[in-house]
Amino acid sequence: MHKILFICHGNICRSPMAEFVLKDLVKKANRKEDFEIASAATSTEETGNPVYPPARQKLAEHGISCAGKTARQLTRADYRYYDLLIGMDYANLRNIERICGPDNEHKMHLLMEYTGNVHEVADPWYTGDFEQTWQDVLKGCQGLLLNLT
Secondary structure, eight states: OEEEEEEESSSSSHHHHHHHHHHHHHHHTTOGGGEEEEEEESSSTTTTOBOOHHHHHHHHHTTOOOTTOBOOBOOHHHHHHOSEEEESSHHHHHHHHHHHOOOTTOOEEEGGGGSSSOOOOOOHHHHOOHHHHHHHHHHHHHHHHHHTO
16 A cells, blocks of 8 residues: 655645545556555645635636645654655755654655656646646656556
8 A cells, every 4th residue: 555645735725636636547447455645735824725726626627626634734653654745846845854853764755756857846836837737747656646556
């Protein structure tokens, strides 16, 4: 069983998009029982809030529902529980380490490490470009799934 936690700043755009994209990919690959997938935030700003409407809409355009998802903050216990803690940008990685402590087990990664083009997934909260975020998240999740097969 692969236990994966996606992490961004608020857990209302990028990390829930990655959570539900990967859930969709593993379902289509008939590997749902091999994965536990969730997402969290490094901040408390959006705790309890649903996925941001434009992110929810982008997922829906591709037939993916994120109904019921609300933002939660990362905890130190998440480091022990999950096999991979995947941040969307370098600030996320720094904040994951601040919350969880040193990455002695090499669990912390940038999503785009799983593609041939390592870069940050831009935050659409600021850019407004949910399509580019979708493209990056999809490529990252596809690469991650390939890496775990």
